[in-house]
Amino acid sequence: MNVSVDNLSLALVFGLVLVAISISQKEKLGLTKDIFMAVVRTVLQLIFVGYILKFIFQASNMFLSLTMVLIILYNASVQANKRNPNSKKSLLHPFLALLASTGLTLTILILSGAIQFIPSQVIPISGMLASNAMTAIGLSYRAMYKSFTDNRQQVLEKLSLGATVKLASQDILREAIKTGMQPTIDSAKTVGLVSLPGMMSGLIFAGVDPVHAIRYQIMVMFMLLSATSLASVIASYVAYQTYFTDKAQLEFE
The missing domain is CATH 1.10.287 (Helix Hairpins)
Known part of the structure; x- marks a missing residue:
């Protein structure tokens, strides 16, 4: 067709x-x-x-391919960083989260034989992973800022009672990570029943057996769940520290 x-x-x-x-x-x-x-x-x-x-x-040059992947990660990092309302934000934080989550997921896909280490597969998959991870990080950043703003007094009370920075921020961290992961989880719950994802639909349009197309889509959903969860966790655990000074005092604008 x-x-x-x-x-x-x-x-x-x-x-x-x-x-x-x-x-x-x-x-x-x-x-x-x-x-x-x-x-x-x-x-x-x-x-x-x-x-x-x-x-x-x-x-078909892998150096050019890896350069393209880094460009994708950089642009995704810039967009994710823009969604962080904290004035003490750093572009390095979302970039490291994206690099780790996308890199690990890609490595497992390649080593398992799910995809080949060729430009036509590595670059599109990297884009899909980075796009979803970028959204997850942005949502986590916004949820974290809102939680710190709304629960500022509670955090200060915990610190005054001797709690560590991590302990005082634990509930906020959990909420930020959950918020970042939720869209991908919701998408996984309704895939096939509500939406027919682009990759599966594209393969079917191209004449691929629907059963094989579904198998690829299952792989895609698994890798997106992996990438978004890793990105949300890494980004949140790095970002929450920017809300405190070196003396464990809550400080943000």
């Missing part, structure tokens, strides 16, 4: 975006500019990345 998208198809589907813009204008949501910028960035970024990937796939 051949699936093609011509310019007319794109133009007609763009009409749906105009509907979203019209709704924003009518309801005075203030999202018109954001939607327009999102459309422009989507088109430009995908065209640019498409040509880059075409070059890398044809060159």
Whole structure:
């Protein structure tokens, strides 16, 4: 089955975006500019990345592939870091969390033979892992900031009674990690019943036996659960320390 998208198809589907813009204008949501910028960035970024990937796939050079993976992780780190309201945030923290979670999951997939160490498989899988881990980290950061803000007095009381920084922050840590993991867990609970994920649908469109496509999708859900859980845990355990001074005093803006 051949699936093609011509310019007319794109133009007609763009009409749906105009509907979203019209709704924003009518309801005075203030999202018109954001939607327009999102459309422009989507088109430009995908065209640019498409040509880059075409070059890398044809060159089949693993150095270029690993460079592309690092670029993906860096951009994901920048976006995750932007979602952290804490003024003492550091770009290095989400980058390390993404590197560890994505790197470990990729390594296991390659060693187990689930994917091959080739650009056409390593780069797309890295993008999927980094995207979901980025979202998890961002949610964890926001939940942590809100919890520290709402429970500031409780944390101070625990510290005054002699609790360590980790003990005083334990409930906040748990809530931040749970918040980061929850979307992926919810997605895993409803996959197949509510949504038919992109990878499985793409394989079926390409003519792959649905049974084989489902097997790949199961692998994808497992690796996403792994990556998001690791990313949430690592990012949260590193980030909570930035809310305290070297003298174990709670301090953040």
